[in-house]
Amino acid sequence: MISGRYNYFEHQADMGIEGRGSTLKEAFSQAARALFNLMLEIDRVRPLEEISIHCRAHDQSELLVEWLNGLLAQADLEEMALGRFQVDRLESDELEGRAWGEPFDARRHHPKTEVKAATYAMLFVGQEDGEQVARCVVDL
Amino acid sequence: MDLNLLQKQQDYQWIIPQAGEMKVPGQIFASRELVEEMDHKVYEQVSNVACLPGIQRYSIAMPDAHWGYGFPIGGVAAFDPQEGGVVSVGGVGFDVNCGVRTLKTGLVWEDVKPHLRSLIDTLFAIVPAGMGSRGEISLSGSQVEDVLCKGSRWIVSRGYGIKEDLELTEDGGMVPGADPSAVSDLALKRERRQVGTLGSGNHYLEIQRVAEVYDDQVAGAFGLALDDVVVTIHCGSRALGHQVGTDYLKLLAEASRIYGIPIRERELVCAPIDSSEGRRYFGAVICAINYAFANRQVITHLVRQGFDQVLPRADLHLLYDVGHNTCKVEHHHIDGRTRELYVHRKGATRAFGPSRENLPDVYRGVGQPVIVGGTMGTCSYILVGTDYGEQVAYASVCHGAGRRMSRKKAKKTWRGERLARELENKGIYIRGHSLAGLAEEAPGAYKDVSAVIEAIHQARLAAKVVRLEPKGCIKG
Numbered sequence: 001m002i003s004g005r006y007n008y009f010e011h012q013a014d015m016g017i018e019g020r021g022s023t024l025k026e027a028f029s030q031a032a033r034a035l036f037n038l039m040l041e042i043d044r045v046r047p048l049e050e051i052s053i054h055c056r057a058h059d060q061s062e063l064l065v066e067w068l069n070g071l072l073a074q075a076d077l078e079e080m081a082l083g084r085f086q087v088d089r090l091e092s093d094e095l096e097g098r099a100w101g102e103p104f105d106a107r108r109h110h111p112k113t114e115v116k117a118a119t120y121a122m123l124f125v126g127q128e129d130g131e132q133v134a135r136c137v138v139d140l
Numbered sequence: 141m142d143l144n145l146l147q148k149q150q151d152y153q154w155i156i157p158q159a160g161e162m163k164v165p166g167q168i169f170a171s172r173e174l175v176e177e178m179d180h181k182v183y184e185q186v187s188n189v190a191c192l193p194g195i196q197r198y199s200i201a202m203p204d205a206h207w208g209y210g211f212p213i214g215g216v217a218a219f220d221p222q223e224g225g226v227v228s229v230g231g232v233g234f235d236v237n238c239g240v241r242t243l244k245t246g247l248v249w250e251d252v253k254p255h256l257r258s259l260i261d262t263l264f265a266i267v268p269a270g271m272g273s274r275g276e277i278s279l280s281g282s283q284v285e286d287v288l289c290k291g292s293r294w295i296v297s298r299g300y301g302i303k304e305d306l307e308l309t310e311d312g313g314m315v316p317g318a319d320p321s322a323v324s325d326l327a328l329k330r331e332r333r334q335v336g337t338l339g340s341g342n343h344y345l346e347i348q349r350v351a352e353v354y355d356d357q358v359a360g361a362f363g364l365a366l367d368d369v370v371v372t373i374h375c376g377s378r379a380l381g382h383q384v385g386t387d388y389l390k391l392l393a394e395a396s397r398i399y400g401i402p403i404r405e406r407e408l409v410c411a412p413i414d415s416s417e418g419r420r421y422f423g424a425v426i427c428a429i430n431y432a433f434a435n436r437q438v439i440t441h442l443v444r445q446g447f448d449q450v451l452p453r454a455d456l457h458l459l460y461d462v463g464h465n466t467c468k469v470e471h472h473h474i475d476g477r478t479r480e481l482y483v484h485r486k487g488a489t490r491a492f493g494p495s496r497e498n499l500p501d502v503y504r505g506v507g508q509p510v511i512v513g514g515t516m517g518t519c520s521y522i523l524v525g526t527d528y529g530e531q532v533a534y535a536s537v538c539h540g541a542g543r544r545m546s547r548k549k550a551k552k553t554w555r556g557e558r559l560a561r562e563l564e565n566k567g568i569y570i571r572g573h574s575l576a577g578l579a580e581e582a583p584g585a586y587k588d589v590s591a592v593i594e595a596i597h598q599a600r601l602a603a604k605v606v607r608l609e610p611k612g613c614i615k616g
Contacts, residue, residue: 010548011207015546015547057390058393065390069386073326076330104272106271106272111270111272111573112577113271113547114339117386117389118386119209119234119389119407120209120409121407137209139233140341
């Protein structure tokens with residue numbers, strides 16, 4: 001069971017997402033939940049199939065954007081709904097993670113809003129109020 | 141926005157004085173009230189864009205400007221490659237060539253009214269929309285390349301349209317210079333079966349009625365009269381466009397570091413136009429621009445099929461097709477010289493004036509039709525480009541009303557089902573794929589489009605021609 005939590009924050013045109021946890025890996029995992037919960041009901045997604053994400057970037061904040069956009073792209077390509085997320089390895093410039101879900105089914109997963117991409121707007125990865133935080137704005 | 145930060149240049153024209161690292165001043169076209177309503181981030185973002193290398197004259201904002209990604213939504217900036225000018229992801233965005241296309245039907249409202257529900261229901265069934273939707277057209281690898289290079293032109297050559305459609309699309313539905321090798325495999329794979337799909341979010345297909353005519357002469361030149369029924373399609377380059385934006389956000393972040401370009405906001409990542417990274421990005425953007433044209437062309441074909449089923453008397457002809465998230469190479473006269481500039485329009489629409497050479501024959505001497513859509517349930521406008529707009533704003537106008545309320549707040553304030561019923565009580569029939577999506581797009585969540593259009597008109601960037609009221613709407 002993953003610990004930590006996710007939030008949304010106001011952004012005029014679109015939406016801010018935020019993952020929080022005791023580790024950055026948790027925060028990244030929670031941010032992914034926040035992202036996908038914008039698009040569908042993540043609690044209605046069964047973790048039947050696994051996909052993996054491996055990305056590199058200049059720093060950890062860019063890695064957050066790569067992680068989230070990588071998940072969006074894979075889910076789109078495989079026509080999957082994703083509901084569970086886990087970052088297994090997080091270095092300063094490299095991330096390995098996995099996600100679980102099942103084939104997308106509108107009647108089951110209750111689609112909400114399409115997300116075009118995670119962006120660099122309001123991008124922050126690091127410690128805040130004693131927690132590890134991963135946050136950015138997504139373009140809807 | 142605090143008006144004390146600005147200098148009034150003239151009515152509807154405000155200057156952000158050049159200061160600090162700004163290379164040019166900022167310029168906002170808006171009424172006093174609209175400027176006051178703008179959030180402070182617009183001031184910051186207009187100023188940040190003004191710091192980019194090679195920017196010419198002014199960093200411009202439209203009357204509907206609001207907080208965006210690097211550029212404000214409603215932002216316009218032109219760059220000269222010979223002065224180290226840049227191409228920036230912030231100036232194009234993640235939905236490249238999101239735009240609007242309006243079709244005339246040859247029918248008036250009395251003809252369509254009895255069939256409206258049937259028409260909307262038929263189009264709802266025929267035009268794929270909503271999250272995860274796929275279309276009927278499956279392109280092979282080389283065909284995808286054809287679409288990226290030739291846009292609408294290729295689509296029409298396959299029988300999904302008529303030649304006239306191309307003449308009446310910006311750039312003839314095909315911008316030259318596409319570089320498919322600059323589009324990632326991932327973007328190409330994500331394209332699968334999306335050409336001819338509406339997408340979701342604020343994308344829509346509307347059946348509208350000409351409710352008011354402001355300029356009889358130009359309306360006549362456009363083939364529009366009071367009570368005419370038109371169809372407007374609003375959508376973009378789908379997942380391919382999103383992936384191009386995403387891919388180059390990372391690549392140009394690296395390029396900005398390599399070329400030492402000071403970026404005031406991360407979304408402004410860019411590269412010199414005259415660099416391999418800049419050329420590749422621009423080549424990829426053109427691919428996505430052409431893809432969006434192709435998308436709207438296929439949807440046009442589907443709309444014609446829908447009308448054939450319900451109202452075979454209809455004869456659908458294009459008025460025009462314009463994009464509002466693009467970067468294009470254009471000739472503009474500055475300081476007595478003609479210069480070739482890269483013009484970014486982020487949430488802004490090109491509006492060529494009557495003197496432009498590259499207008500369709502039927503619009504030469506009149507000006508380009510400009511389509512500005514309000515959100516569902518509110519009106520839209522057709523305007524015409526002016527020579528004054530060419531001089532002061534690189535022939536640019538706004539793209540819509542601009543949001544004034546976050547989606548979170550909108551969803552708390554309105555419920556999708558209630559909204560649909562309220563709009564139906566006003567005589568507007570809506571079919572949507574997502575109820576939450578409906579609430580986010582509620583009229584109250586947007587600025588007053590009429591006030592924005594009035595500002596455009598008073599600022600002489602374009603002139604009002606007709607106002608359209610929605611009668612039926614399909615939302616993704």
